[in-house]
Structure formats: structure tokens, C-alpha cells
Amino acid sequence: MSAKSDLTIKNSSFHAIDHVRNLRNSLIKDFLDERNLQVYVQQRFNVHQLSAVKLAFIKKDLKELLISPVNLSLYQPIIEDIEKENSARLAEQNEELFYNEINAVIKKSLYLPEQD
Numbered sequence: 538m539s540a541k542s543d544l545t546i547k548n549s550s551f552h553a554i555d556h557v558r559n560l561r562n563s564l565i566k567d568f569l570d571e572r573n574l575q576v577y578v579q580q581r582f583n584v585h586q587l588s589a590v591k592l593a594f595i596k597k598d599l600k601e602l603l604i605s606p607v608n609l610s611l612y613q614p615i616i617e618d619i620e621k622e623n624s625a626r627l628a629e630q631n632e633e634l635f636y637n638e639i640n641a642v643i644k645k646s647l648y649l650p651e652q653d
Contacts, residue, residue: 552619553615553616553619553620554607554609554612554616556619557607557612557615557616557619558606558607560635561607561612561635561638562603564635564636564639565599565602565603565639566603568599568639569596569599569600569603571592571596574587574592574595574596575587575592577643578643578647581640581643582643582644582647582649584647591646591647594646595642595643595646598642598645598646599639599642602638602639602642608638611634611637611638612634614631614634615631615634618631
């Protein structure tokens with residue numbers, strides 16, 4: 538494999554990871570809006586009101602997730618799809634991977650088990 542081919546593959550991987558990070562961070566920012574977070578927690582976890590303390594912990598953890606690098610093992614299927622198809626379109630079934638990270642943060646603060 539030539540150096541140019543290696544560079545193309547690395548750029549493709551970087552582009553895919555960057556795209557996943559942008560999508561993940563956009564979702565996290567949506568959840569930093571307390572109204573969106575409250576509605577989601579009510580619908581997904583049947584918790585009708587988050588206390589101010591739990592809300593603060595969830596938001597703190599979401600902000601930490603926002604600045605953290607992408608979990609490559611979690612998002613590997615999406616990254617491979619983007620690289621293989623050379624397209625930024627994501628299948629609907631991959632959308633759940635983005636919510637898995639958010640759900641883990643919420644469950645930690647709600648003291649819910651990790652399994653669904």
C-alpha cells in the first residue's frame with residue numbers, strides 16, 4: 538500500500554470519527570436543555586420529575602461526555618459504515634448507539650441498572 542493510500546484511509550477514518558463526534562455532541566447539547574432532558578427521562582424511564590440535584594449531576598456528566606473523545610469501540614459499526622459507503626448517512630438502527638451513551642449517564646444519576 539502506498540503512502541498516499543494510507544493517507545486516504547486515515548483521512549477517511551478521521552472524517553468518519555469526526556462526523557460521529559459531531560452527531561453525538563449535537564445530541565448531547567439537545568439534552569443539556571433541561572426541558573428536553575425532563576421530557577426524555579419521563580418518556581424513557583417513567584420518572585416524572587428530576588430533582589435539582591439529579592438534574593445537576595446529569596448535566597455535569599453530559600458536559601463531561603461532550604468534551605470526551607468518541608468511544609471508538611461503541612461507534613465502530615457506524616464508523617465502518619461511513620467508511621465503507623463513503624457516506625455520512627446513518628441507518629436508523631445506529632441511532633440507538635448514540636442514545637446508549639446518554640442513557641448510561643442518566644441511569645447512573647437515577648441509580649437504575651445498566652440493562653434495559
